[in-house]
Amino acid sequence: IIIKSMDKFYTCSCFFRDNIFLEEYKLHVRFIAENQFRKEYQNGSNLQQHLMSLGCVTESQFRDVLGKVSELWKIERRQSHKLKSAERAATIREIYAPLHQHVYHLQESFLAPEFLQLVKYCTSNDATMEGLMKLIQTEAAPRVFRFPVLRKEFCKDFIEELEHFEQSDAPKGRPNTMNNYRILLSELGFDESFFTPLREVYLHPLTALLYSDCGGSCLDSHKAFVVKYDMREDLDLSYHYDNAEVTLNVSLGKDFTEGNLFFGDMRRHHVTEGLLHRGRHMHGALPISSGTRWNLIIWMQASRERNKLCPMCGKRPTLVESDVFRDGFTMDTSSNVSCSLT
Ligand SMILES: O=C(O)CCC(=O)C(=O)O
Numbered sequence: 001i002i003i004k005s006m007d008k009f010y011t012c013s014c015f016f017r018d019n020i021f022l023e024e025y026k027l028h029v030r031f032i033a034e035n036q037f038r039k040e041y042q043n044g045s046n047l048q049q050h051l052m053s054l055g056c057v058t059e060s061q062f063r064d065v066l067g068k069v070s071e072l073w074k075i076e077r078r079q080s081h082k083l084k085s086a087e088r089a090a091t092i093r094e095i096y097a098p099l100h101q102h103v104y105h106l107q108e109s110f111l112a113p114e115f116l117q118l119v120k121y122c123t124s125n126d127a128t129m130e131g132l133m134k135l136i137q138t139e140a141a142p143r144v145f146r147f148p149v150l151r152k153e154f155c156k157d158f159i160e161e162l163e164h165f166e167q168s169d170a171p172k173g174r175p176n177t178m179n180n181y182r183i184l185l186s187e188l189g190f191d192e193s194f195f196t197p198l199r200e201v202y203l204h205p206l207t208a209l210l211y212s213d214c215g216g217s218c219l220d221s222h223k224a225f226v227v228k229y230d231m232r233e234d235l236d237l238s239y240h241y242d243n244a245e246v247t248l249n250v251s252l253g254k255d256f257t258e259g260n261l262f263f264g265d266m267r268r269h270h271v272t273e274g275l276l277h278r279g280r281h282m283h284g285a286l287p288i289s290s291g292t293r294w295n296l297i298i299w300m301q302a303s304r305e306r307n308k309l310c311p312m313c314g315k316r317p318t319l320v321e322s323d324v325f326r327d328g329f330t331m332d333t334s335s336n337v338s339c340s341l342t
């Protein structure tokens with residue numbers, strides 16, 4: 001497998017104007033400037049009706065929406081420009097002293113034996129999708145798979161590390177418009193030593209068999225983060241799709257009730273287990289009713305797929321260079337991307 005430097009990746013320009021999430025109306029909108037927004041959502045036809053049908057009818061409600069959208073836009077798009085991800089990462093390296101140094105380097109002992117068995121099967125010469133399906137738990141939702149990923153001891157140390165980070169003065173890259181409590185793991189230095197090998201060595205053999213028709217056999221980048229839900233913070237996550245070809249979502253703990261991930265239907269999600277699903281499969285997280293819920297999310301991306309169609313705007317991507325976010329697009333579409341089954 002060819003390991004690509006993250007520098008080769010680009011963002012689709014839609015990131016800088018689309019997909020701003022309005023919590024109150026559970027709607028993603030596009031914002032460039034007030035004029036554009038009024039034109040599209042107040043005087044325009046379809047979009048305006050959509051916002052109206054969701055209950056935004058009066059001028060004062062509309063002004064409220066406009067205020068919120070421009071605020072969100074500033075927070076998410078502008079501020080992140082000011083303090084760039086790479087700068088935050090450098091500051092974190094400089095001032096933050098980890099509590100559990102060992103969790104930053106992937107070791108096989110962190111992984112559940114059941115998961116290692118699946119990987120072993122997938123890398124054997126006669127592995128087939130049918131064979132794998134016999135070893136893996138399928139969910140009622142199409143092409144959603146559930147299996148243990150991490151060991152409990154690792155989950156505990158990992159959460160302790162994240163709590164320690166939360167309490168530190170180190171700069172944090174959140175929020176985005178959907179989650180208020182999110183930690184971008186690349187900024188803590190987890191990518192090279194943890195998520196790149198996890199994706200390439202352990203997850204890729206599974207996704208190549210399970211999702212070869214939607215990029216699973218040529219994943220070449222990822223975005224890994226944790227989301228946190230707490231009774232005093234975010235409780236749930238609205239229905240959405242991911243900026244990913246394939247997503248792995250692992251429940252880390254701690255103790256919580258309710259708060260299941262749903263794909264149209266409700267599903268159970270046990271601590272240490274992962275749910276693997278297509279990024280474009282709509283899903284959300286139901287509210288917790290007590291405790292704290294931490295989940296590790298790995299959005300895995302395949303440039304070969306997304307170079308044809310950006311999953312966020314549904315168009316051929318217009319590439320822009322950005323230090324802040326690199327969303328897995330590449331310049332060269334024919335590309336040197338490896339797309340093998342191993
Ligand atoms: O909280 C969860 O389990 C879902 C998180 C999620 O879907 C996301 O961040 O994309």
Ligand SMILES: [Fe+2]
Nearest residue numbers: 240241242283
């Ligand atoms: Fe998601």
